[in-house]
Amino acid sequence: MPRYAQLPAYHDVVRAEWVDYNGHLRDAFYMLIFSFATDALIDEIGLDDSVRKARGRSIYTLEAHINYLHEIKQGAKVRVEMRVLAHDAKRIHLYLEMFADDGDQPVAASEQMLLHVDMSGPRSAAFDSDVQARVRALVDRQATLPVAQYAGRMVALPAQAGK
Structure with missing residues (x-):
């Protein structure tokens, strides 16, 4: 169960073919699980396979960032909790945290920018009103959650004093 009832969650198990030579989940497979x-x-949010096909719409990932926080091993049960940090007519700024087994501290976090696409182009397109309403409802359910701990980070070396 998600730490916060307002969060949608995805569950999986770390499979043998996802493990590297150190016995840990290979970095690429964190992204697979987040995907x-x-x-x-x-x-x-109402864009399941049948709706995507019927409407000729889909979602593309424009950008993704992963923070690898703790190693996890084969057989670990993972849970990914998701929240929408922001959205507009065409995009969703998504934040995800991955937890191992029954842990309450994330083993990884990801931030992603998603784009709604009309596949006839393909080109960006505004969400249909029913989908936009579901996104808005999800955001409303998450309004009182604490700040997303690993959101807004960037890859950089720390500034060094007295360079």
Whole structure:
């Protein structure tokens, strides 16, 4: 169960083929799990496979950032909790945290920018009103959550005093 009832969650297990030579989940597979979680969110906001096909719409990932916080090993049960940090007519700024087993501290976090796309172009397109309403409702349910701990980070070396 998610730490916060307002958060959608995705569940999986670290598979043998996802583990590297150190016995840990390989870095690329963190993104795979986050991608599967994003698919679950897309279904939740009303863009499941049948709707995507019927409307000729989809979601593209424009940008993704991962923070690797703790190693996890084969067989670990993972849970990914998701929240929408911001959205507009065409985009969703999504934040995800991955937890191992029954842990309450994230093992990884990801931030992603998603774009709604009309596949006939393909080109960006405003969300249909029913999907936009579901996104808005999700954001409303999450309004009182604490700040997303790993959001807004960037890759950089720390500034060194007295360079």
